[in-house]
Amino acid sequence: MPENNLYFTKSHEWVRVDGETAVIGITQHAQEELGDVALVQLPEPGRILQVDEVFGEVESIKAVSELYAPVRGEVVEANDSLQTAPEQVNNDPLGDGWMIKVRLSDTSDLKSLMDGTAYDALVKDL
Amino acid sequence: MLHTSLYESHLKLGAKMISFGDWEMPRDYGKGVAAEVKACRSSIGIFDVSHMGEFRVEGDEALDFIQHLITNDAARLKPGQAQYSLVLNETGGVIDDVILYCLGINNYLFVVNAGCLDKDWAWFSEQARAFHIRLTDESPDTALIAVQGPEAITKVQSLCEASLAGLQRFEIRYSKVAGESCHILRTGYTGEDGVEIKCHKDHAPAIWNALVVLGAAPCGLAARDVLRLEAAYPLYGHELTMNETPVGLGLGWAIKTSKPDFIGRNDIIKRAQDGIREQLVGLTMTAQNAIPREGQIIFPAALEDPIGRVTSGTLSPTLGKGIALARIGAGFAEIGTSLIVDIRGRKAEAIVTKLPFYRGLDH
Numbered sequence: 001m002p003e004n005n006l007y008f009t010k011s012h013e014w015v016r017v018d019g020e021t022a023v024i025g026i027t028q029h030a031q032e033e034l035g036d037v038a039l040v041q042l043p044e045p046g047r048i049l050q051v052d053e054v055f056g057e058v059e060s061i062k063a064v065s066e067l068y069a070p071v072r073g074e075v076v077e078a079n080d081s082l083q084t085a086p087e088q089v090n091n092d093p094l095g096d097g098w099m100i101k102v103r104l105s106d107t108s109d110l111k112s113l114m115d116g117t118a119y120d121a122l123v124k125d126l
Numbered sequence: 127m128l129h130t131s132l133y134e135s136h137l138k139l140g141a142k143m144i145s146f147g148d149w150e151m152p153r154d155y156g157k158g159v160a161a162e163v164k165a166c167r168s169s170i171g172i173f174d175v176s177h178m179g180e181f182r183v184e185g186d187e188a189l190d191f192i193q194h195l196i197t198n199d200a201a202r203l204k205p206g207q208a209q210y211s212l213v214l215n216e217t218g219g220v221i222d223d224v225i226l227y228c229l230g231i232n233n234y235l236f237v238v239n240a241g242c243l244d245k246d247w248a249w250f251s252e253q254a255r256a257f258h259i260r261l262t263d264e265s266p267d268t269a270l271i272a273v274q275g276p277e278a279i280t281k282v283q284s285l286c287e288a289s290l291a292g293l294q295r296f297e298i299r300y301s302k303v304a305g306e307s308c309h310i311l312r313t314g315y316t317g318e319d320g321v322e323i324k325c326h327k328d329h330a331p332a333i334w335n336a337l338v339v340l341g342a343a344p345c346g347l348a349a350r351d352v353l354r355l356e357a358a359y360p361l362y363g364h365e366l367t368m369n370e371t372p373v374g375l376g377l378g379w380a381i382k383t384s385k386p387d388f389i390g391r392n393d394i395i396k397r398a399q400d401g402i403r404e405q406l407v408g409l410t411m412t413a414q415n416a417i418p419r420e421g422q423i424i425f426p427a428a429l430e431d432p433i434g435r436v437t438s439g440t441l442s443p444t445l446g447k448g449i450a451l452a453r454i455g456a457g458f459a460e461i462g463t464s465l466i467v468d469i470r471g472r473k474a475e476a477i478v479t480k481l482p483f484y485r486g487l488d489h
Contacts, residue, residue: 032142035154035159035348036158039417039441041415061159061160061440061441061443062153062159062351062440064417064419
């Protein structure tokens, strides 16, 4: 298990694992690149996701970014507060800015993800 | 990467830097684009636009050369006056939009878009061969700072040696700001009152820092684009392109076909005779969660065949809605017309809106 149970993707999503549930959002780097988040489009609970499937969109004044599923599973909850307070993504991307909770189909999906150290190195090289 | 003489100042102010062509420029200063737009519209914003180009034209055929090159009528300029113009190619497409300064008899200066600098220089140089003039690229040594907002002129006046009282729009004054010599032109790209200060690049930090000390909000390229879109000013590469006519964009006031000759004039005349096919309109989105983006296709309300496309789009922090400039078939351009924008597969309703969306000049 990596530090804080946190995994990262090359497309700048983070995954925090809590038993069978994965909480997913975008990273500090991603929110900085986007600027002020204005809109977040998230899937409905019940939606089944495949790895790398686009599960939503995050938009700032200047840019639109798609959100890619890092793991397989069923969406059990979406962060509805982002509809009225999208700035949470900027202010607390790993906390209140969380986007979806997914019931993991297969924990071996986590093996393809990076830990914090590897992700920090990736961002530094960008 | 190229840097303006304000690069260190931007870093000190916490700027998030991005690439703009060969330049590294501030996108914003870390507190968000909406805050910068608000600061400019409520008090004063400052913008480093030193990456733009400046070409000096001198000599006894300077006016003849300029008149041949641009759509507006430069003969109307007295020393100390400036004007906005287009520069067209032979087929009537747009090479660039420019500000022309008249600095003296046979002494003119063009301010051109940063992204068009090399192309413009090649074009100007080529066209200059038929005229007895001296063409100089002053861009590398020139800085340009835009100061915009309801308090802009007051704040610049407090730093300025000469009086700015009675300075008209598109009028130039030469004086010292924060002790540094500069040209001050009353114009802007935000829809607010204000000036653009042109100086030697070594003088820019003193002027910039003095304005920051007075409370001016540094604003980056992102805010600049939102402000100009709210004010419905065209941006080269979006509303103005090489392959499309400027006819229908509402810029007829800068295209003086009464001038007997300028490059592209024949095409303009022909299109005016044939009737305008496409028009630039403003669109305001109806739904809260719809942000139109450049290139998105537009349909009539009854969703048959496409009628146009978005040339620029954003979320307007001032209006709280998505807004766009769009080129559409002239038959759909009436204010209040309901249209559909295809936003990545979602059909979003938009209303044709009177332009500008916002202009603070009437504060």
